[in-house]
Amino acid sequence: MPLRMRLGVDDLLRCRFAVSPLCQTHEALRMLRRPERHGYHRPWLRRMRAAVAELDLSRMWLFMPPRGGYTPDFLGAPPDVPSASFADELARMRSTDPALARAEMARSLTCTPGAARSPAGRQALADPARTVQELADLTERAWHALLAPHWAGVRALLEADIAYRSGRLAAGGWEALFADLHPDLAWTDDTLIHSTPHDFPGAQQADGRGVLMVPSVFVWPDVISGFAAPWQPTVIYPARGMGALWQAPAAKAPSALVRLVGRTRAAILSDLEGPSSTTALAHRHGMAPSSVSAHLSVLRDAGLLTARRHGHQVLYERLPLAVALLGAESAARG
Known part of the structure; x- marks a missing residue:
């Protein structure tokens, strides 16, 4: 069943765009995990081969199912400002409530058969506060090794995409914005519809919080939406021009x-x-x-x-x- 997100007047007034270095870092790691996302990034992957080899990503892979499925939202939480620094976002990740982190990690582990009963899965759930810090440490190493050297170019591309999308929204409203955002997204009757192979029971209410639109250079060919409370409803979509980023x-x-x-x-x-x-x-x-x-x-x-x-x-x-x-x-x- 597709995800249906109904937006009221207050939601439409609070919809916004944001650039998130933390989100980009975790989408880059998820891209490494899923070969179908490699196509546009092969030049970058060749350059990053040695850096990737030096990162022990086994703990992160535990919560990134290789064939799709739920990844804990706190790993790449929707940013609360339009353009946060990586340091600020990482500090926010480190402050995640252990109870929330445990619930999200448990949900993620169910997407991989046997993961919750594995020694690594049981250890992660037994001490969620420690697991959050370990994942934050790994995220910080991944950022500096894989993305920080290229962030100026990546950020410029993301901001250019936001400028284009903002123009579409201003010229033609939400229908124009979603017309070419992604084939799996549609806008009809004040409802954002995301066609996805995963089941989403019923409709998600934004409850006046609006929807956060986050462009990504690594999410293609997918689009990611949802984010349950307490996170703001968010759509992570492929940025325009990302195919030429590394060329x-x-x-x-x-x-x-x-x-x-x-x-x-x-x-x-x-x-x-x-x-x-x-x-x-x-x-x-x-x-x-x-x-x-x-x-x-x-x-x-x-x-x-x-x-x-x-x-x-x-x-x-x-x-x-x-x-x-x-x-x-x-x-x-x-």
């Missing part, structure tokens, strides 16, 4: 454009398939953000780009003149 820019700038604006500016202009920040472009091109910023300023002053602020960063997009310049050489060949 070097593939587009080759037209030679005429290179002669006109220079090789570096032409490469940046060619790479701007969608809204992007200075940080994200610097990450993809292996350049210092200050250098990219200088080139973007020149392109903007030339009428090739537009810039708009979203949160604490500025997103750049091509203007029609840039699109025409990029297409001029192929048109001439045709």
Whole structure:
């Protein structure tokens, strides 16, 4: 039975987006656990092979069923602010009520036959406070080994997705927002419907808390929803552009454009398939953000780009003149 989440007026007023480094860390670990999620991340996986080998993830795997199922919500709890630091989120995880942690861990263990009766499962449930701290320690090591070195680029992509989704919501309401968010999500009659192979009895009420929308680079091809009380109802969905996150820019700038604006500016202009920040472009091109910023300023002053602020960063997009310049050489060949 699909999950049906009814949203009242108060819920619609309190729906928001957020970026969560803790959520991204646990989705990255869950991605390692589930090969069907590996596709877009093979370049990152190759680079992280040694780091992954040094992490003993057996305790974490206990609560991440390999074929799907429930993972304790406190491992990647819905963030309570739009853009928390990893340190703040980790501290919040460490403060989890042991009784709540035990209940969620027990529910998770039932998804893997025999896990609750295994020595590791019994030990985890016998001392949930200690287990929370052990899982937090492992999460911290995973963050620093796997995600922290790449966080600037990942965060820029997530914030660009939020800017796009916010625009969809402003232009067409909730129906427009969910139209291309994920094939398993639909919006009808003030109800968010998540088609999922897992059973959710009845409808979940947001009770005026709204729904938290959290983009993720690691959750594809899935979408995750639910989160029982005391957590805010949350939807974790694949972020736009995550397929190109670990790839070097593939587009080759037209030679005429290179002669006109220079090789570096032409490469940046060619790479701007969608809204992007200075940080994200610097990450993809292996350049210092200050250098990219200088080139973007020149392109903007030339009428090739537009810039708009979203949160604490500025997103750049091509203007029609840039699109025409990029297409001029192929048109001439045709």
